[in-house]
Amino acid sequence: MSNHWCKEKVEVEVHLNVTDEEFRTNIYPRRIPAVLRGLDIGECKEKWTTDYLCQHGGHKEVKVHVSPSSQMDFINKNFMYRTLPFDELVKRASATTNTDHFIHAEEKYYLRSLGDDLRKDIADVRKQFISLAEDIKFPKFFSEDDFFSSVFRIASHGTQLWTHYDVMDNILIQVSGHKRAVLFSPRDATNLYLSGDKSEVLDIDNPDFKKYPKFANVTWYECVLKPGDVLFIPALWFHNVISLEFGVAVNVFWRQLDSSFYEKKDLYGNKDPSAASRAMQILDRALKTLDELPLEYKDFYARRMVAKIESRAYANDLV
Known part of the structure; x- marks a missing residue:
């Protein structure tokens, strides 16, 4: 989409076949987003078809966002939480319309996987989805001691997630489907009309400048992720993600600060230091x-x- 109102638009740099050492030495210290293409993410890129996901993910129940709108709004909560078997979620999210539904046949589904015990466990696909986790490789960009969580993300075609920031560094491994990511620097925090860690500007392509005049001053970073791409999102960088088609991804978060900086009971990794x-x-x-x-x-x-x-x-x- 064209964004002529942008003060400045920047294409996120794409780096090919980066080694772990090259990432740590040349990319990571710059503290700006980067698309890493050509990494070995395992067999998931080829294996994770809808049929394969249904078979190997099984009937494990997952908590899902269900919305009548493709543009999900966390502040005003235009969605509901529902529980579905994992295989049923995959079937519904990958379909254009569904006979079985909660709101209407074209409702949108979004999974952000959780730990088995919501009060004690972090999300980690290696523990909650053992058979599927065998197919994916996490880049060794950080010490295993600094690992925080790995999160399954499954979204219907067209689903747009609200603009927000995370307090930990993370990578988004795009396994299947194409995804558009728009990012804003932490320096633009004063232009994003924040409510906690989320921006009130829901429609970033067609913002209401009468209501959000400072949003016209943001610098817009954008990329389109292909299957197999890995997006590095430094801590505090705002991001808004749109699924251009049904897609499956895995987010991996790690602590770049000493553990003493973080809230000990933060299972989602989204509480400020x-x-x-x-x-x-x-x-x-x-x-x-x-x-x-x-x-x-x-x-x-x-x-x-x-x-x-x-x-x-x-x-x-x-x-």
Whole structure:
């Protein structure tokens, strides 16, 4: 799609046949997204047909997002959670229409796999989908000690996931289907109208600039993933993903910071680092305190606070 309103549009760089060492030395330190093409991801690219997935994934029950719309909205919750056997999910998600459905025949399905015990276990395809996991190879970009989770992602054709960021580095291994990914730098956080870790701008191709005028200032990074491609998404980079057809992917997350930075009970890997959470809580209290002042004084001291943050916390050499 054409995005003439973009301040700047950047094609995500594609790197061919990258070795683990080349990734760690030349790509990883740059802290920008990269498409890695030609990696050995195992036999999954050839094997994971819908029939094969149904047979080897079996009847294991999975919790699924079901939406009447292809554009899923996590903030306003335009979807419902339902439980389906894995093979039934694959059949429904890969079909154009379904006789068996929850809302209507053309509803959309999205799986973000979870641990077996939702209160204790992280998602790891090697534990929850053992027979399928034998077919996929994870690039050795990080120490196994830093591994956090591996997540099955299955989506109907046309499904669009909301713009959000993750607090850990990750790779998206696109096994089947084509997927369009649009990414925004952490530097654009002030232009994305955030609600927690998610952007309120749902339709990024046709944004409402009256409601979201700052969104016109974002720099837009884009790529289309082919089967077998691996997308490196550095921590804090916002991403919006659209399935151009029925697709299967696996996300692998790892800790790039010392484990002490992360919330110990975070099973999804989406909670801000502990120090960041504390800082935001302190800021909320400070802003509440400023509300005690008349507007002229509140404005003056708020500007001083912003200036102090800019001088002490902003980095000038990041993307």
